[in-house]
Amino acid sequence: MDPLLRDALSRLDRGVLMPLAYIRRSEPVGWELLDGAHPEDRAERQDLVYSGESVLVQRDGDTVSKVAFGAAHGDPELVERDRRTLARVRSEHRSCNSLTGESP
Structure with missing residues (x-):
């Protein structure tokens, strides 16, 4: 992974x-x-x-489709929270790379 x-x-x-x-x-x-x-x-x-x-x-x-969540089911809060989490992880990854000199 x-x-x-x-x-x-x-x-x-x-x-x-x-x-x-x-x-x-x-x-x-x-x-x-x-x-x-x-x-x-x-x-x-x-x-x-x-x-x-x-x-x-x-x-x-x-089928997991029985469960209603995410943008397709009108849950913008969940989608937004996941978007912010991913943005934070990417930012932290870039910060770690800048300390080691590696390219992102």
Whole structure:
């Protein structure tokens, strides 16, 4: 993965990056979607998303298009926040390069 992309993604809020997650249940056996729609699931979703572990965000046959976010769905705040994050990462990268004499 491109180091700039990795750095930009590492700065994004995992809760925004993963608006939904699946958790494996033993009773009943299967996968349960945690999307924050049910107040009783919100704490569990937060724990899962911020655990640092791998998180399943799409199952076979599912489409992520069920989740509405970004410019295509009228969420300019999210798009603007991501744009600012990317601009900051690029600026910091240029600053680091100017200290080492490397070209960006």
